[in-house]
Amino acid sequence: MCPICKNNLNVIKRGFYRRPSDNKKIQRFLCKHCKKGFSQQTFAIDYRQQKRWFNQSCFLTLCSGVSQRRASYIFNVVPRTIARRVRKFGEICEKNLCKYRETRNKANDVEFDEMESFIHTKLKPVTIPIAVEKKTRKVLALSIGNIGAKGLLKQLSIQKYGKRPSERLSSLKNMTQSLKTCVSPTARFSSDKCPLYPKLIRDNFPQASHTTCKGARGAIVGLGELKKTVFDPIFTLNHTYAMFRDNLKTLSRRTWATAKRKDRLLLLLYIYAWFHNLWLDRKQQKPKLEIFVT
Ligand SMILES: [Zn+2]
Numbered sequence: 001m002c003p004i005c006k007n008n009l010n011v012i013k014r015g016f017y018r019r020p021s022d023n024k025k026i027q028r029f030l031c032k033h034c035k036k037g038f039s040q041q042t043f044a045i046d047y048r049q050q051k052r053w054f055n056q057s058c059f060l061t062l063c064s065g066v067s068q069r070r071a072s073y074i075f076n077v078v079p080r081t082i083a084r085r086v087r088k089f090g091e092i093c094e095k096n097l098c099k100y101r102e103t104r105n106k107a108n109d110v111e112f113d114e115m116e117s118f119i120h121t122k123l124k125p126v127t128i129p130i131a132v133e134k135k136t137r138k139v140l141a142l143s144i145g146n147i148g149a150k151g152l153l154k155q156l157s158i159q160k161y162g163k164r165p166s167e168r169l170s171s172l173k174n175m176t177q178s179l180k181t182c183v184s185p186t187a188r189f190s191s192d193k194c195p196l197y198p199k200l201i202r203d204n205f206p207q208a209s210h211t212t213c214k215g216a217r218g219a220i221v222g223l224g225e226l227k228k229t230v231f232d233p234i235f236t237l238n239h240t241y242a243m244f245r246d247n248l249k250t251l252s253r254r255t256w257a258t259a260k261r262k263d264r265l266l267l268l269l270y271i272y273a274w275f276h277n278l279w280l281d282r283k284q285q286k287p288k289l290e291i292f293v294t
Contacts, residue, residue, distance in 0.1 A: 002031035003042055009033075021050050045092055045291060051077060058085050059289040062268070063275035067249040067257040083264075089289060090267025093274035096292035098178070100277065101140065103294045106184035109134035111237040112175070112191050114168075115244065116147075117251050119259050123149050123157035126262060127168050128269065129175045132240050134190075137280060139240065139273040141178040144266045145171030172196065176204045183208075190234055240276070248272050 001008050010032040016025050017039070028039045046052035054075045061071050068086065072079040112131035118124055130142040145167030149157035157164070189210045191197045201210045213233040232238060245251045248268055250259040259265035278287035 002029075002034065002036070003038055004036045005031065005034040007031060007033045021052070043291070045088070045289060051075075051081060055085070056288060058082065059089060059271070059275065060287065062086065062089070063247055063272050063279075063287075065247050065249055065252065069257070086264065086267055086271070089271050090264075092289065092291060093270040094267070096274050097139070097141075097270060097277075099292050099294075101178065101182035104182055106187075107133040107140060107182055108184055108187050110140065110179070110183055110187055110189050111234045112189065112197075113234060113237050113241075114172075114194075115241050115251075117259070117265070119146075119262055119265065121258070123153055123160055124164065125149055126265070127171060129172050130237070130240065130244075130273075131175055131179055132237050134236050137236050137240060138277045140182055141175045142269055142273055143171040143174040143178075144262060144269065145174075146262065169196065172200055176200055180204065192234065243276065244269070244272060247275075 002011055012030050012032060014028045014030040014037060016027055018024070019026055019041070026039050026041050028037060030037050041047050046055055049055070054077070058071060058075060061074065062068070062082075062085075066074070068082045069079055072082045075082075110131055111134055112129060115128045115130065117126055117128060119126055125147050126144055127147045128142065128144050131140045132138060133140055146164050147166050147168050148154065148164050183205070185205055185207045187205065187208045189201050189205070189208055191210070191212055193212045193214055197212065198210055201208060211233075245253065249255060249257045250265060250268060259268070274289075275287050278285075
C-alpha cells in the first residue's frame with residue numbers, strides 16, 4: 001500500500017537497494033498514482049535506524065525494570081538513542097493496543113481504577129487510569145492526566161508550580177471512550193468506591209452493570225498494591241498495577257528514575273501495556289515488538 005496516497009492499486013516494484021548498515025537487500029516500490037517511491041523498509045519498525053540489532057532486547061529491557069540510562073549503558077549506545085526508541089516503540093505500541101481493541105472479541109468482565117505517580121517531583125502528581133479484563137488480566141485501555149497534590153504537599157506545590165488544573169475526569173473519560181470498541185455494552189464493571197465512577201459508566205455504557213467495592217488497596221494503610229488482605233475484589237487490577245510498578249522503572253516507589261515528561265511517561269505505559277499483553281501469551285511466543293496485524 002502506498003504510504004502517501006494510501007492507494008493499494010498501481011503500486012509496482014522498482015528495483016532494490018543495499019542497506020549500508022547490514023548489507024541487506026531492500027525492495028523498492030513506486031506508486032504510479034502519485035509518482036512517489038517507497039520501500040519495504042518504510043513500514044518496518046527499524047525504518048531509518050542505524051542500530052537495529054538491539055531493538056528487541058531494548059524492548060524487553062525497558063519492560064524489565066531497567067532505567068533508560070542503564071539501558072544505554074548495557075547496550076553501549078548514547079542515552080539519546082534509547083530516548084528515541086522509547087518514542088518509536090511507544091507510538092507502535094499505542095497503535096497496536098488500539099488495533100488489538102478493535103479486533104479482539106468483546107470483554108465481559110472489566111476492572112478499572114487509577115494509579116498515582118508523579119512527573120519529576122511528588123509536587124506534580126499524575127493519575128493513571130487503567131482498565132483490565134478480569135479473566136485474562138490483559139490491559140484494555142489506559143490514560144494519564146495531571147492532578148493536584150494532596151495533603152501536606154498541596155501548599156508547597158501551589159507555591160512552587162502554581163495551581164495544577166486537574167485532568168482526572170478527562171483522562172478517565174479518555175479511557176472509557178477507548179473501551180467502547182472492545183467491551184460489550186452489557187459488560188460487568190468493577191471498581192473501588194470513587195464517586196466519579198458510576199456516572200462515567202452510566203454515560204458510556206448505559207446497559208452495563210457496575211459493582212463498587214472497598215478496594216483492598218485503600219482498606220489499610222500500608223504498601224499500596226502489595227498489601228496482603230483476606231480477599232481483594234479487584235485483585236486482577238491491583239496485580240496488574242503491581243506489575244506496572246515493578247517493571248517500569250519510572251513507576252517504582254522510591255526511585256531515582258523519575259519521569260520527566262507526561263507524554264513520554266504515557267509512551268512508556270503503552271510499551272509496558274503491550275509487553276504485558278504479549279507476556280501473558282508467552283507460551284505461544286516470547287514477547288516480540290512487531291506491528292500488530294491479525
Ligand atoms: Zn501513492
